[in-house]
Amino acid sequence: NPTTANGLGTDTQDTPGIACPACTFHNDPFMIQCEICGAELQDAESVAFLLDRQQQHQRSISQLPSTIDSPSPPSSTLSTGTNQVSDSNALKTTGGNKFMPSLSSFYTRTASGNGSSKQSPEDANSVKLSFRAGGNGNFHTLLRAALAARVWDSKPKKRVAESSTALPSTTALETAQAAPSIKVGGISGIMRTVETNKKATDETLSQAFQDLQGLMDKAAEMVALAETISNRLAKSNTMDSEETVTFKTYLLSMGITSPVTKDTAGAVFHKELARELVEFILPIVEREGGTMSLMDIYCVFNRARGVELISPKDLHTACQMFQDLNLPLRLRKFDSGLLVIQTMARYSDDEVSSTISKRIQNLPPGAGLTAVELASAIQISVALAQDQLLMAESRGLICRDESVEGLRFFDNLFAKWEI
Amino acid sequence: MSQAASNAALGLSQSPALASGFQFPSIHNFPPFYTLQPTASTWNNQADLWGTIIMRYYRHHRLYQLDLDDSLTNEQLFNNQRINRKLKPEAIQAIVDEMVKKGDAEWDATSQKRRAIIYWRKPEDWAAMISSWVFESGLNNSILTYYEIAHGENSEDQEFYNIHATVLQKTMDVLVKRGVAATFQGANFEEMGVKFFNAGA
Numbered sequence: 167n168p169t170t171a172n173g174l175g176t177d178t179q180d181t182p183g184i185a186c187p188a189c190t191f192h193n194d195p196f197m198i199q200c201e202i203c204g205a206e207l208q209d210a211e212s213v214a215f216l217l218d219r220q221q222q223h224q225r226s227i228s229q230l231p232s233t234i235d236s237p238s239p240p241s242s243t244l245s246t247g248t249n250q251v252s253d254s255n256a257l258k259t260t261g262g263n264k265f266m267p268s269l270s271s272f273y274t275r276t277a278s279g280n281g282s283s284k285q286s287p288e289d290a291n292s293v294k295l296s297f298r299a300g301g302n303g304n305f306h307t308l309l310r311a312a313l314a315a316r317v318w319d320s321k322p323k324k325r326v327a328e329s330s331t332a333l334p335s336t337t338a339l340e341t342a343q344a345a346p347s348i349k350v351g352g353i354s355g356i357m358r359t360v361e362t363n364k365k366a367t368d369e370t371l372s373q374a375f376q377d378l379q380g381l382m383d384k385a386a387e388m389v390a391l392a393e394t395i396s397n398r399l400a401k402s403n404t405m406d407s408e409e410t411v412t413f414k415t416y417l418l419s420m421g422i423t424s425p426v427t428k429d430t431a432g433a434v435f436h437k438e439l440a441r442e443l444v445e446f447i448l449p450i451v452e453r454e455g456g457t458m459s460l461m462d463i464y465c466v467f468n469r470a471r472g473v474e475l476i477s478p479k480d481l482h483t484a485c486q487m488f489q490d491l492n493l494p495l496r497l498r499k500f501d502s503g504l505l506v507i508q509t510m511a512r513y514s515d516d517e518v519s520s521t522i523s524k525r526i527q528n529l530p531p532g533a534g535l536t537a538v539e540l541a542s543a544i545q546i547s548v549a550l551a552q553d554q555l556l557m558a559e560s561r562g563l564i565c566r567d568e569s570v571e572g573l574r575f576f577d578n579l580f581a582k583w584e585i
Numbered sequence: 586m587s588q589a590a591s592n593a594a595l596g597l598s599q600s601p602a603l604a605s606g607f608q609f610p611s612i613h614n615f616p617p618f619y620t621l622q623p624t625a626s627t628w629n630n631q632a633d634l635w636g637t638i639i640m641r642y643y644r645h646h647r648l649y650q651l652d653l654d655d656s657l658t659n660e661q662l663f664n665n666q667r668i669n670r671k672l673k674p675e676a677i678q679a680i681v682d683e684m685v686k687k688g689d690a691e692w693d694a695t696s697q698k699r700r701a702i703i704y705w706r707k708p709e710d711w712a713a714m715i716s717s718w719v720f721e722s723g724l725n726n727s728i729l730t731y732y733e734i735a736h737g738e739n740s741e742d743q744e745f746y747n748i749h750a751t752v753l754q755k756t757m758d759v760l761v762k763r764g765v766a767a768t769f770q771g772a773n774f775e776e777m778g779v780k781f782f783n784a785g786a
Contacts, residue, residue, distance in 0.1 A: 532597065534616065562626045567616035569670065576617045579597070580630035583612050 191296045201352040202296050294354060427474050437491060439476065440484040444493045446470060451495065451509050457550065460485065460497070460505040500553040515561075518554050523563040526577050534567055534574035603661060607645040610638065619670035621679060632683035635672075638662070639680070640689060644705040649749030651690070651701045653677060693751075708755040711745060715756060716765055716781060718743055725781040731757075732775035750774055 183192040188205035200207055295305070427435075443463075450466060451458050460481065468475050485497040485507060494510050525543070526535050541551035555575050558564050562581060567574045597611040612618055612634055622628040642662050643649070653674050663672040672680075681701045684690035688707070693700040706714075715734060719725050722739055734740055735748045748756075757779055760766040769778035 532614075532616075559627075560624050562624050565617040565622050565624070565627050565631075566620055567670075568620040569616065574616070576615070578627055578630075579612060579615055579617075580622070580627055580634060583610075583630070583634060 189296065190298055192298075199352075202294055204352060204355060292354075292358075294352075436480065436483045437487055439480060440487045440491055440493060443467060443481070443484055444488070444495050447507070448495065448509065451507060455545075456509045457506050457546070459547075460507060463507055500549060502549040502553065504547070504549050504553075506550070515557055519558040519561050519563050522554060522558040523577070526564055526575060529577075534576045536572060536574050600667060605646060607642060609642075613638065613665060614668050616668055616670055619665065619672050619676070621673075621676045629683075632680050635680045636684045636687070636689055639684070639703060640705040643703045647747065649702055649752055650693075651677075651681065651703050653699045691751075702749060702751050704752070706744075708752065708759045711748070711752065711756040712759040712763070712765075714743075715745055716760060718745075719781045728769065728778045728780045730771065730775060731777045731779065734779070735775075 184195055184197065184207045185192055186200035186203060186205055186207060189200060189203040191200055191202040193201050193207055197207055199205065295302075297305070447458075447463055447467060451463075454462075464478055464481050467481065482497075482505075485495075485505075487493075488495050488497055496508050496510055498506050498508050500506070522535075522540070525540070529535060535555070537548050537552035537555055540546075540555060541548040544551070546554075555564070559566060559575065563578055564575045565578045565580060567576055597614050599611045600609050600614055602608040618631065618634070622631050639651070639662065643651075663677060665671070678698050681690050681692070681698075684703070685692060685701070689704050691702045691704065692698050693702070718740070719729070724739075729737075731750070731753055735746070735750070735753055740746050745753075745756075754774075757766065757768055760779075760781075761768055764782070766779050766781045769780070771777040
């Protein structure tokens with residue numbers, strides 16, 4: 167392998183390029199595959215030569231400052247190269263070692279696929295032609311003539327007619343037509359593959375969004391349907407039949423079918439909103455143990471309303487009307503500023519107080535209860551627990567102990583003590 | 586005994602008796618007992634209990650004056666080292682206020698609620714006790730000084746021995762009002778005289 171350690175300039179001069187064995191295109195000497203047709207350019211020997219040259223090139227670059235005393239000798243293979251290089255170069259050859267596997271594996275890969283149609287089917291919308299030793303002028307003239315005559319307009323018809331008449335011989339022809347096997351290699355081929363993939367992804371995405379759009383359309387239809395059904399139910403008087411009730415619960419779980427809006431209710435908007443809210447939220451509040459913070463209710467309620475969202479102020483105003491409207495829920499503001507909605511039936515002050523009182527009485531003798539302990543015991547917020555304790559205290563059920571350790575509540579022994 | 590039993594059921598431990606033989610009821614070991622209760626009904630009960638304990642304590646130790654600045658008095662009564670709780674002066678004042686309302690105590694007008702007389706026995710009761718003692722000892726129709734009554738040899742075994750001057754004066758006021766005795770001004774409080782009439786009792 168004729169190489170010199172002097173530099174790259176001589177190499178490029180010595181080797182004018184590699185002619186493709188398939189299409190005769192003169193490729194750059196660094197190419198392994200033909201730039202035009204993708205055919206394999208070099209045999210094993212020339213690849214080894216290429217490897218060596220690249221390695222040497224690297225070495226010469228890394229050696230640049232210290233090449234004076236030890237010019238690296240030419241080497242045909244990697245092993246001989248490493249044997250001959252001095253210790254100072256040992257480190258640099260590892261760079262070549264690193265480079266080696268990737269290139270050699272590339273070589274083996276292309277070698278194994280040799281001969282077979284290894285390339286993926288490419289987009290056949292373009293053809294790249296290369297001319298050697300003239301002929302391009304003639305071709306160009308012919309091409310222009312064909313373009314001007316629009317030969318492709320008439321040809322397909324003729325082909326279809328041919329294939330339909332000559333039945334026995336068409337199978338091979340048809341398959342060939344169905345899958346045009348024009349192979350496009352090189353950089354343009356890669357670019358085309360990337361473009362094809364991108365196009366496919368775009369298509370998939372747009373299909374997916376089409377589905378989404380369809381879903382949204384369907385949802386709007388569903389809401390409209392639910393609305394009509396609920397309207398029909400409201401008009402009919404068979405409200406108490408079991409089926410109707412069940413059906414209404416289904417409708418309810420889908421959301422609020424015809425939410426009260428400022429447009430529909432006008433001046434009595436807040437009153438109507440309060441009624442709707444109670445109707446919707448009462449089972450939820452009861453399930454949550456009788457107390458829910460206004461914030462939670464705001465989220466749950468607005469989610470059920472879907473698109474007809476209400477503002478926190480509207481909700482607050484509506485909640486303040488519970489008492490006037492004689493609804494079974496109450497808005498309660500604790501001293502801490504916490505706003506909660508409570509059911510009247512299951513969450514009366516009496517019940518809470520007596521529950522707390524019982525809880526404290528069941529503690530071991532001499533033990534008290536803090537708001538934090540109560541909060542963690544019955545899964546409520548500390549602020550709420552504190553307020554409940556104070557409420558029980560104000561009812562004379564428990565009494566407080568203020569000390570450096572904080573506020574602790576005890577059973578009200580003063581009321582029971584006999585002295 | 587039934588009271589003690591029902592109180593014990595409330596789950597408070599009993600303090601050991603003091604060196605003086607006085608024993609606090611176990612409510613004295615109840616931590617909230619040392620916090621001024623904000624709930625009115627609870628506070629009334631609490632103040633009642635404190636009042637009763639203070640009266641018992643004062644009776645047991647023959648004390649008359651409650652002094653917020655006298656740490657010795659407060660050490661055992663208002664400070665429970667066993668449960669590390671202490672009644673604050675404001676709370677003591679509030680309790681004494683409640684006692685004053687019931688006639689169980691009286692603030693010293695000059696002390697700005699720092700000193701109070703605890704009437705663990707009412708002046709009327711003292712009056713009856715002193716007058717009966719006077720008649721039994723045959724001292725009626727003669728003039729006795731306040732000192733003789735409170736600290737004299739004859740009264741050494743009496744319950745009113747070493748009675749507080751203010752309490753004694755209140756008692757004498759009751760007797761004078763009833764027409765049982767007449768008082769005579771002396772050079773100082775101890776030389777004040779009193780004469781019990783026959784017709785009394």
